[in-house]
Amino acid sequence: MPSRRDFLLLSAAAGLTFAVRPSFAAETRLAFNDLYEREAQLSALTEALTGQPVVMTGFMAPPLKAEASFFVLTKTPLAVCPFCETEAQWPDDIVLVLTRGIITAVPFNVPIVARGVLDTGFEIDPETGFVSLIRIEDATFARA
Amino acid sequence: MLRHTAALLAGVSTLGLAGAAIAQDLPQANDSYFTSAAADLEEILARQPIEGQARNIILFVGDGMSIPTTTAARILEGQDRGVDGESNSLAVDTFPYVALSRTYGNDAQVSDSAPTATAMVSGVKTNAGIIGLNGSVAYQDCAAAAGNEVKTIFEMAEEAGWETGIISTARIVHATPAAAYAHTADRNWESSAPEGCRDIAAQLIEWPFGDGFEVVLGGGRNYFMPNTMADPEDEGRTGNRQDGRDLTAEWTSIGNDHVFIWNAEQFAALDLSAGQSILGLFEGSHMEYEADREGDTGGEPSLAEMTAAAIERLLQSENGFVLMVEGGRIDHAHHAGNAARALYDTIAFNAAIQTALDMTSREDTLIVVTADHSHSMTINGYPDRGNPILGVVREGGEVVLAADGKPFTTLSYANGPGGVFPALADGQTEAEGAAPRQDLTDVDTTDIDYLQQALVPIGSETHTGDDVAIYAWGPWAHLFSGTVEQNLIYHVMSYASGLGRE
Numbered sequence: 001m002p003s004r005r006d007f008l009l010l011s012a013a014a015g016l017t018f019a020v021r022p023s024f025a026a027e028t029r030l031a032f033n034d035l036y037e038r039e040a041q042l043s044a045l046t047e048a049l050t051g052q053p054v055v056m057t058g059f060m061a062p063p064l065k066a067e068a069s070f071f072v073l074t075k076t077p078l079a080v081c082p083f084c085e086t087e088a089q090w091p092d093d094i095v096l097v098l099t100r101g102i103i104t105a106v107p108f109n110v111p112i113v114a115r116g117v118l119d120t121g122f123e124i125d126p127e128t129g130f131v132s133l134i135r136i137e138d139a140t141f142a143r144a
Numbered sequence: 145m146l147r148h149t150a151a152l153l154a155g156v157s158t159l160g161l162a163g164a165a166i167a168q169d170l171p172q173a174n175d176s177y178f179t180s181a182a183a184d185l186e187e188i189l190a191r192q193p194i195e196g197q198a199r200n201i202i203l204f205v206g207d208g209m210s211i212p213t214t215t216a217a218r219i220l221e222g223q224d225r226g227v228d229g230e231s232n233s234l235a236v237d238t239f240p241y242v243a244l245s246r247t248y249g250n251d252a253q254v255s256d257s258a259p260t261a262t263a264m265v266s267g268v269k270t271n272a273g274i275i276g277l278n279g280s281v282a283y284q285d286c287a288a289a290a291g292n293e294v295k296t297i298f299e300m301a302e303e304a305g306w307e308t309g310i311i312s313t314a315r316i317v318h319a320t321p322a323a324a325y326a327h328t329a330d331r332n333w334e335s336s337a338p339e340g341c342r343d344i345a346a347q348l349i350e351w352p353f354g355d356g357f358e359v360v361l362g363g364g365r366n367y368f369m370p371n372t373m374a375d376p377e378d379e380g381r382t383g384n385r386q387d388g389r390d391l392t393a394e395w396t397s398i399g400n401d402h403v404f405i406w407n408a409e410q411f412a413a414l415d416l417s418a419g420q421s422i423l424g425l426f427e428g429s430h431m432e433y434e435a436d437r438e439g440d441t442g443g444e445p446s447l448a449e450m451t452a453a454a455i456e457r458l459l460q461s462e463n464g465f466v467l468m469v470e471g472g473r474i475d476h477a478h479h480a481g482n483a484a485r486a487l488y489d490t491i492a493f494n495a496a497i498q499t500a501l502d503m504t505s506r507e508d509t510l511i512v513v514t515a516d517h518s519h520s521m522t523i524n525g526y527p528d529r530g531n532p533i534l535g536v537v538r539e540g541g542e543v544v545l546a547a548d549g550k551p552f553t554t555l556s557y558a559n560g561p562g563g564v565f566p567a568l569a570d571g572q573t574e575a576e577g578a579a580p581r582q583d584l585t586d587v588d589t590t591d592i593d594y595l596q597q598a599l600v601p602i603g604s605e606t607h608t609g610d611d612v613a614i615y616a617w618g619p620w621a622h623l624f625s626g627t628v629e630q631n632l633i634y635h636v637m638s639y640a641s642g643l644g645r646e
Binding site: 032033036038039040041062063066075076077078079104105106107108109110122124131 | 378379380381436438439440441480481482561562563566567568569570571572576579593595601602603604
C-alpha cells in the first residue's frame with residue numbers, strides 16, 4: 001500500500017494532487033495583480049468575471065486542519081496558517097478556494113494552479129469566522 | 145633588514161609631505177575617480193567636530209536594514225531616477241561619521257528587535273524578546289519584571305521637561321518603538337498580558353513620565369480598541385483588546401490637547417502649532433509597505449510626512465526633544481523574502497532622514513541612523529555596472545548561467561520562503577526530493593512581488609548576526625567611530641544631550 005509520501009510523489013510526478021478538470025475556452029486566467037482596483041475595491045475585471053470559470057496561479061497557505069475542503073490561495077508563499085494566527089500579517093489580496101473534496105496539503109513554497117467559479121463579495125464564514133472578499137468555488141487544483 | 149629600513153624611510157618621507165598637494169605628474173592625476181576621491185579627502189580634512197550640547201536627538205532605526213540593504217537601496221534609488229546607481233548617494237551616505245554596531249544580545253548570537261532597541265535607548269543588552277528590562281529577567285517571566293526595569297532616554301527626556309515622539313511604519317506597540325516606553329518580559333504582550341503585568345498598548349497610554357509623548361504615529365490601531373468595536377477603516381475587522389478598554393478614548397480623555405487620528409485626511413488637517421499631543425494610528429496592524437501605500441483604503445501619510453509633522457510639532461519645545469523614527473517594515477519584507485519591498489521601504493526611510501536633515505540644524509540636533517539587526521540578503525555574482533539591481537546577473541550584457549545552467553538574481557537570501565527546496569506540507573514528516581531550481585529565463589525578477597531564491601526553506605526569512613552601520617550627524621556625532629557595542633548608542637546620545645547625566 002503506497003504511503004502518504006509515495007502518494008505525494010506520485011501525484012507530483014503526474015502533476016496532480018487532485019482531479020483537475022480540463023481547461024476549456026470559457027475559462028479566464030486571472031492574476032493576483034488584476035484582482036483589485038485598490039485595497040478592498042475589486043477591479044472591473046474581477047467584477048465582470050464573477051460567476052465565471054477562472055484559473056489562478058499562486059501558493060497554498062498552510063491549511064487550518066486536516067480533512068479540510070478549502071484553503072487560502074496567496075500571491076507569494078505564506079508559511080503561517082492564516083486561520084490559526086490571529087495576529088498573522090497576511091496580505092490583503094488572498095483568495096479563498098472552496099474545493100470539491102478534501103484537500104491534500106501542498107508545501108507552502110510550491111506553486112499551484114486553482115480552477116473554479118469566481119465568487120465575490122464580503123463574506124464571513126460561519127464556521128471559521130474567516131473574512132473573504134474573493135472566492136473560487138467548486139474548485140480543483142494542481143501543482144503548477 | 146633592508147626592506148625594514150626602506151619602509152622606515154618611506155614613512156619618514158610620507159610624514160614630511162603630509163598635507164602637501166597631490167603630485168601632478170602622477171599618471172592618474174586627472175582621472176575622474178582620482179580627483180573625485182581627492183575632493184572627498186579635502187572635505188574630510190575640513191570637517192570640524194561639533195561639541196556643543198545636543199538640543200534635539202533623532203534616532204532613526206531601519207529595522208533589519210543591513211548594510212547590503214542600504215547598498216542595494218542606493219543602487220535602486222539611482223536606477224529608478226535614471227542615474228548611475230552604484231555611485232548614487234542616499235541621505236545616510238552623506239553622514240560624516242560611521243561606526244559598526246555589534247548587535248548580539250545578552251543571550252543570543254542573533255538578536256531580535258526587542259533587546260536591540262532596548263540596548264539603543266537604555267544602554268544595556270538584554271535577552272531575546274525582552275523590552276526595557278535588564279538581562280536578569282527570563283523571557284516571559286512576568287513576575288521577574290518588577291524591580292528590573294531600565295530607564296529609557298525618552299523617559300529621562302520627559303522627566304527633564306523635554307518633548308518626545310515615536311514614529312513607526314510598524315505597529316507602534318511593536319518591539320522597536322515599544323522600547324521607548326514599555327517594560328515587558330515578552331514583546332508579544334502587545335494588547336494583553338498575564339495577570340500582574342501590563343500590556344504594551346496600555347503602558348503607552350499610561351506612561352507616567354513627564355506629560356507623556358507629544359507625537360505617536362504609526363500602525364497598530366486594533367491593539368488600542370476593544371474587540372467589540374468595529375474598525376473605522378477595514379470592514380469586518382474589530383479591535384483585539386479583550387479587556388474592553390478603548391485606549392484611543394483614554395488618550396483623548398487625558399486632556400483637550402490630546403487628539404487621536406486614523407487617516408490621511410485627518411493627518412493633513414492637524415494643527416501642528418497648537419501644542420497638541422497627537423496619537424495617529426493609521427492601520428489596524430502594521431502600516432502598508434511603501435510600495436502598497438497608495439492603495440490604502442483610509443490613506444496613510446508617508447514616513448517622511450510623519451517625520452516632518454513630528455519635527456514641526458516638537459521644534460516648539462522649549463527645552464529640546466527626543467524622537468525615534470522607525471522604518472519598521474524593511475524587516476517584514478525581508479522576512480517575506482521580498483527584496484523589492486524591503487528596498488522601497490528603505491528608500492522611503494531615507495526620504496524621512498533627508499526630511500530631518502532639511503528641517504533641523506546640524507549645530508544642535510544629533511541624528512543617529514542605524515539598524516537593529518541584519519538580514520540574510522546578499523548582493524552577489526559579478527553583474528555589470530548598471531545592471532538592474534533586482535534583475536538577474538549579466539556580465540558583458542550576457543545573462544550568466546549558474547552551474548545548473550540557469551540564471552540567478554543579484555539579490556538572494558540564505559533562507560526564507562523563497563527556499564529552493566520544497567517545504568514540508570501540513571502532515572508531511574519527510575521532505576520531498578529536491579526539485580530543480582526554478583529557471584528564471586522567463587521570470588520578471590524585478591516584479592514587486594517576486595521572491596528571491598533562497599537556499600534553506602523557512603517560512604520566515606531570518607535575522608542575521610552581522611554588524612550593522614551607525615551613521616551620525618550633529619553634536620558629538622564624531623564619537624561614533626570604530627567597531628562598537630550597540631548599547632554605546634545610548635551613551636553617546638546621553639553624553640551629547642546631558643540626559644541621564646549629572
